[in-house]
Amino acid sequence: MSLFSILKIPVLGIYQRSTIAYSLTRLVKSASYSNQSAEDFIENIVKRKLHKALEPEYLDVVNESARHNVPRGSASHIRVTVVSPLFNNKSLIQRHRLVNEALQEELKGPIHALSIDAIAATEIKDKIEQKTSP
Secondary structure (H helix, E strand, O other), X not given: OOHHHHOOOOOOOHHHHXXXXXXXXXXXXXXXXXXXXXXXXXXXXXXXXXXXXXXXXXXXXXXXXXXXXXXXXXXXXXXEEEEEHHHOOOOHHHHHHHHHHHOHHHHHOOOOEEEEEEEEHHXXXXXXXXXXXX
C-alpha cells in the first residue's frame, strides 16, 4: 500500500506525486529530528516565516485548536498578533494579505483557520503617547 493510497490522495502526475511526497517526508523528518510536537513545529514555522516577512516589533502566535473539534495535539487553528512597521499606512485588508502571503504554504496544508490581529507600529506608538500626555 502506497503513501498516496493511505492518505487518500487521488492519482496525480509523477511531478505532483514526487512534490507531495518530498514535502510530506521533509515535514515528518523535520518534526521527528527536532523532538517537537506537531503543534510546536507548526507554531515555530509560523513565527519564523512572519519574522522573516514582516520584521515585527511584537509577534505572538497562539494555537487555539483545543477550542475546536479537532484531534488532540493539532495545530490547525492559529491566532497571530503582529505589530510591524510594514503595516504603517496600510489598510486592514492589506495587512491581512501580507500575513496570508507569508503563510500561504501553511494555509494550503496544516492550518485550517487563521485569526489575525495586524497592528501598525505607529498605532501602538500613538496610543502610548496619548496615555503619557498630561
